[in-house]
Amino acid sequence: MEKITIKQLNKAEFEERIPQLMDLFKNAFKRDISKEFLKWRYLDNPYHDLLVCVAMNENDEIIANYSASPCELVYNNNYYKTAISMTTMTHTDYAGRGLFTKLANTLYSHMEEKNYLNIYGFPNLNSHYGFIKKLQWEDIYEIPTMKLDLSLIHLHEENHHVTIQEDNNFKLNYTNLTNTNSKIKLNKTANYLSWRYQANPLHDYHNHVISNEKDHVDAYCIVKYYGENNLDIVEFHANSQENATSLLHSILLQAKKAGIQTVNTWVSIHSPYRSIFERNGFLNSTPVTYFGGRLFNQNELKNGIFTNFREWDIQMGDSDVY
Template sequence: MKFEFINKNEYLRRIQEFKELFMYCFNKEVSKEFLIWRYIKNPLDDLLINVALDNNKIVANYSVSPYTIYIDGKLEKAALSMTTMTHPDYRGKGLFPKLATDLYKRMEGDNYIAVTGFPNNNSHSIFVEKLNWNNIYEIPTMKLDLSRINKSNSPISISIINDSNFSLDYSKLINNKKNKIKVYKDLNYLKWRFKDNPANKYANYIILENNYVVSSIITKSFNKSESDIVEVNSLDDFSTKRLLEYIIDIEKGNGKKYINMWCHLNSSTHVIAEKIGFVNTEPISYFGVRYIKGNVSNLSNYNNWDIQMGDSDVY
């Protein structure tokens, strides 16, 4: 058995092995385009993948996807915990904890401060018990039953545009930090995460003011009857409310029955969503952190975070 951090050339050479291992582990396919988008085309250049090899064949892998985190008024290096895969014939040998521990050690040398993630029910206990993860929160899904909502009667006094190509000026929203811990989303990140994503098609509804985007809500279709709001970012509550009402009208017109979103309990957006009719329901998502370097214990306090569906690899 051999353990190896692989580079981008090696990853591309072995991409079929990753696809096959994914099928063995999850009984479904993952596309080559998605893997290249997530790991090769990430705007941040680091490739953080550790593999276990037996007879030069990948039998287990743990990967994280780098991102920039805004914390304590600074931008720091962090990463999102991604897919953990161990071939069924090699389970029970402790490969995943070793791969993760070694990867975290390497990241410490590269000045990463933390790994965050949303472990599922199968992996959550391993993350906490064997990898020293800290629970941050169990995030409920807020759901709106559109059958209980009448069409908005709000006058259309502002122009709403679908800028799915992110071609306008987002500088005011990008720099709207609000003293919260959050994934830092500059224009390169937004285009990569939402415009170039090969797995999902997103709509980005925005309000312009003096040629600046002052409010943005990003949505995607979940299935024939549901849509997800994956990002809400506004300079003021009026714009948030107006955009939400507009999107509700759009989704009702598209025949959708429900809209889902994540929304922090203590945020003004939660108050707006609750008044509209959103309620907490399932699924509930684990949200956790593994400290890598430095004193960043405030990461464990959910009240410090501005976290949204789009920060997860699932949505």
């Protein structure tokens, strides 16, 4: 039987083998992935660890891959290394050999050695079973997409007492909103936001903010237009109900004027701003997204906290899809 080697790539090896990863992606998914995306996601990430595990055949070719993208969780003012589970792919000639499980277990052992708290992600229907049954993941929630049909609502021009501007380069100060509640969430520094949205090679994002006289951000909403008449709200954060209401109204009014028909977002039923979205006509709809993960270290997130969706502040932009 052909010898297959499991290998953890370093950054130099990853960059050298980007063409092989592009070929493997094309074989597995019948579509292309760009060199620019791979470099952005794995080499330019502000959290510098490279979490890429591959299987190699005897010809030194990559035949399977499982990767994660590092980031940071914040909970009760404590910070933890985490990562979002990314693409799993196996060449069609090597399917059915259990490579996905071997790669994942190797990567997870590496992450535990580097003191990662957990891995999280949003498995699709095809991969969900494997993560739960083979990789000790736990389901946290099934997240519905909230949708608004803008043609069904009437929006009035309003004179708000705040000024809403764009900060697409993330030059303002976001520390007021980094840890404004006790929820489990990603630590979204200005540096992280700039990498995630401004530097993203696939999509254009617009960041609408309310800031005070000291250039501290009191609310921000990051949106992405797609297709001819759709808008995703991928991030929505505010330090008060008043600012949240003003910012959302401004976003929806601007979208309606631009001819947008449908606005999509994720807003947890436990979010303090859920009622604001509901009052504006947002309803639970499809797609419904699996959200889960695996906890490596049993610290303060033990005893069911990690798997309790009430404890999380998850945004659409926390997924790699949007």
